[in-house]
Every structure is written in C-alpha cells, then in structure tokens.
Amino acid sequence: MKVVKDDGKIDELLTRGVDRIYPSKEKLEELLRSGKKLRLYQGFDPTGDKLHIGHMVGLRKHRQWQDLGHEVIFLVGDGTGQAGDPTGKAKTREKFFTQEELRANAKNYLTQAKKIVRFDGPNPIKIMYNGDWLNKLTLVDVLNIAQHFSVQQLIERDMFQGRLKEGVSINLREFLYPLLQGYDSVAMDVDLELGGSDQTFNMLAGRMLMRAMKGKEKFVMTTPLLSDSKGVKIGKSEDNIIGLTDEPNDLFGKIMSLSDDAIIPLFTLLTDVPLDEINSFNIKKNPMELKKKIAHLLVATLHSEKEAKEAEEFFFKTFQKGEIPDEMMEMRGDSLMDAAVSSGIVSSRTDFRRLVEEEAIVNLDSGDIVSDSNFTPDSGTRFKIGKRRFGRFISDPS
C-alpha cells in the first residue's frame, strides 16, 4: 500500500484528536509530506480484561495512520505490564501481574481492538509483544539502558514529587518503568510513538533513549484523554466503565446517561463527523437529539447499523414511552428472590429485600408493585427491577 500524501488527510491526522506532537507538529508534517513510510506503534498494557471508550481515542488514531499507509504496530505490553506503570498512581500498586495473566488479558484486548483497527486486509496492523524482548534482557543490559537516564530526570515526574512530599514510597520497580517502555522504541526501531497524554513522560523517555542508543529522532504524538468540558473523565468510574464489548442496549443507555458536556468531545474524538458540522451543533437547544446521535453512531461502529437502530428503538420505547422490551433476561429459580439472585440481577438476598422495600420491583404483567419478598410468581411473568433491569421469571424449583 502506498503512503497517502493528501494535504487534507495529513492535516486531519495531525490536528483532530491530537493533544501534542513532539518535537513539533511542523517537523512531523514535513516528514509526512515527503511521502516517507513511517513505522509507529502504540502500546497497551493488558492489566485489565476490558478496553473502554477511552482506549478508542488512541485506537482510532491508530486506524488513521493505518489508512494512510504507514506501518502500524499494536504492541501488547506483556513485559511492561509486569513492571507496573506508575502513571497516575498515588501509591505503588499492590498487585503485579504474571505473564500468564497478561497474555490472557491480551487476547481479550485484541478481539476488542478489532472493532476499530484492521488486523487483516490491506496494510494490516502488526501485533507485537514486548515480553519477547524485555524478558530476555539481562541485568547488565538493563544497566546499559539505565546509563542513559539520570535519577533527577526520572524523579521529576509530578506523581513522584507528590509522593516524596507525602513520604509515600516509590518502589524501584515502578521507578524503572519508563526504561522498559522506552526500550520498546529501540527494540522495534520505530519512527513514532502514539499514546494518551498521560503517557507523555514514558514516551519522551523512549524518545531520549532512541536518540542515545540509535541516534534517531523519534516522534511522539499524544491523544487527549476523554473528558467532558469540566475535565471529568468519561465513563471510567470503576463500575461505570463503558466497555467496547458492552451489549448494544447497554452501550446506548450508558452513553445516554453521560453528562451533556461530554457530547462534543465524544463527537470530536470518537467519530468521523466533520469538524464543521460538530461546530454547528447547538448543544443547549437539543442535547438529547445529539446524544442519541452519538449513541447511535458508537453502537453502529462497535456493533452494527442494524443493532444501533434496534438499541435506539429499545431506548425510545422503554424509557421515553415507558413501554416494555420484548426480549428480556431469564431468571430461573424457585421463588422470585431466588431467581433474581442466582441470575445475578441482584447481588444478594438482602439486596433483593431492600429493593422490595423501596418499591423498586414491578410485576409488568399485572402492574403491581411486588411487596412480598418471598413472592413466587407464575412462570413467565415479567418484572422490572429499578429503572434499567428487566427479567422474565422462569419457575425452576431445583
């Protein structure tokens, strides 16, 4: 595949969804216009099993590079993951992952990433594992890498400064993390590294190492973190993560329940809607319509156009008109409480009783509020639990 030199495309690549470019945008632009094919990568430490919409920003940027014909590497951080990236951590993490765990998580990451980037077809993304080289380094190799860093440089990071001030420990293990990530650039001999703006320090460490060990200028491109206009991170509050594999209805619902302030950032960072159009949006006037639109677009991207339509319809019927969904989860068990607990729809029997007391459980077929927690309905009866949970009771006295 030939490298695309189209001005408009290059401009979009360098501006939309870009936080900063090191050393400068102009230098990179010049290089791109020359038509040189660049080798670039973005690393993902598989320390969880889910990618969320925050990851999507970087992956989309990945895809853009891919579409322009450059050599793009999806780097699985099964080596760096063992060190434990201290970025954004006010404390040393307590758990370090084993290689097996990381490899297992990586599998999930890859299936999820497939929704955004291409692993096959023209100019497919290459998958690499940094454990392949990091695990082979000897201590002496590490020393030779460490030679290029000073303690002052590493300790300069805000988070370490903060910890020093508070008297919180800085474990040597995490302290050395930037060396590992930096070495990735050297090992793969890349021209550019892509990552979230929170990764700037680590990526610049790689830039420095690259110059020291290979005499090469590595570019660094950072993408903004997904946050609303008040700077609040979107969809990352532990239980409320918007995952790339969330079911269409769930995904649609979660996006609808985001703050209005999130709408513009979502359009800018996660869709191809032209910037002119986005600028013309009137958030104050019709926030809900716009939110529906973004929810629809995202479901269509992560699932399919058909499912997006269905999810929108489901949303519209269920929540705006108060209608009952056609399909609902089955709850099997002896009593209603049994069934709800064993199907995982509520977390414990106590929790179920609490919901009954709060009059949150409604028998959809009779319209009655369930008031007795030991109630055993007829098999097939449908229930609404709270505002988002639905279930069909199936009698199963085993």
Place this chain on the structure above:
RNA sequence: GCACCGGUCGGAUAGCGGCUAUUCCAGGUGACUGUAAAUCACCCGCCUUCGGGCAUCGUUGGUUCGAGUCCAACCCGGUGCACCA
C-alpha cells in the same frame, strides 16, 4: 538490626474502654427529568419465619463486666537511623 508510624466498607477517612463504628467519594432506589446533568429524600456486610440472628476494624492470644480502642507476639506496609571494616 534499632527506633518510630500505620493496617477500619469498593476507595479515602473518623473513632477519651461503653452500647447503634463516623464522614466523604463511588454505587442503588425514589422524586423531578431528557434513563439526562444538577438538586432533594432514603439506602448501601450477610441470613431471616421480620421477632431477630450472625459476621466485621491485619492475625493470634491476653487484661476487662465490656476491646476497633489497652497489653503481648506475629504478619504486612511505610519512614528514619545504623550496618556497608
């Protein structure tokens, strides 16, 4: 090795030996809505025949009528000092 500090709910915090373990964040339910956001109210260990029962402040013992709180030992984390002959 020595000294000091700490370990309490998913996270962060409070807790002169006394009954019901505090507050904040996150989360749930209801009201209001656009499933918004903001706000307000209630809730937020488990089991229950709804009377109550059981568990729980790092672990194990002890002192006491009574221990998250005092004592001892141990485990874990941190900080400082020493060692580096």
